Amino acid sequence: MKQHYSILATAFLCLGASFAQAEPAKPDAKSLVSPELVKNIQSFIGSDIVRLSVEAQNTRLKDLKQEEIDQLDKQWRAERESADKPLIAATLSSPLSVYLSRIQGRSLGLYAEIFVMDRNGLNVGQSSVTSDFWQGDEDKFQKTFDVSGDAMFIDEPEWDKDARIWRGQVSFTVVDPQTKAAIGAVTVELNLTELARRQSPGA
DSSP states (O other), rough: OHHHHHHHHHHHHHHHHHHHSSSOOOOOHHHSSOOHHHHHHHHHTSSSSHHHHHHHHHHHHHOOOOHHHHHHHHHHHHTTSSOOOOOOOHTTTTTHHHHHHHHHHHHTTSEEEEEEETTSSSSSEESSSOOOOOOOOOOHHHHTTTOOOOOOEEEOOOTTTTTTTEEEEEEEEOOTTTTTOOOEEEEEEEEHHHHHHHSSTTT
């Protein structure tokens, strides 16, 4: 009988481990991104440091050609694999990057990454190192900045097998509050698993 119980216990443990390792169902990001969350994101994106930083880079890089943009993106990708990182270090140490890092930290795990882009789709500030420097060829930029001043784009969730969480990006156009002209874009990567937990009853 003891051997029978032992076999059953082992089977239940294996079954439990199997469930624990299983990938949870993909969340509906559009339903999780509530008006309150959007309002919260827009409040910190509407700060002067975001606008001033984007406008300064737009002025500094206004005549940049596509081949020069491509070269900057190539340099960024190379620096990710190098000990010498002048472009990455300069971007991460900017006042805007420091501001975004603090916002991410205060979210207590809700914001996995935040980065702001200029009118070229180049990063201006970011809370962590992105895979590339130019976002202008991606939906996060083309479905916001290229569309309208009030555009918002919610991307499909992606499963992070290492962190075992669902991630999803929500992007907005950044506008000048006075003129309402589009000056850049912002992407906030959400921990959708944490967001769903916070919205669950009793949380």
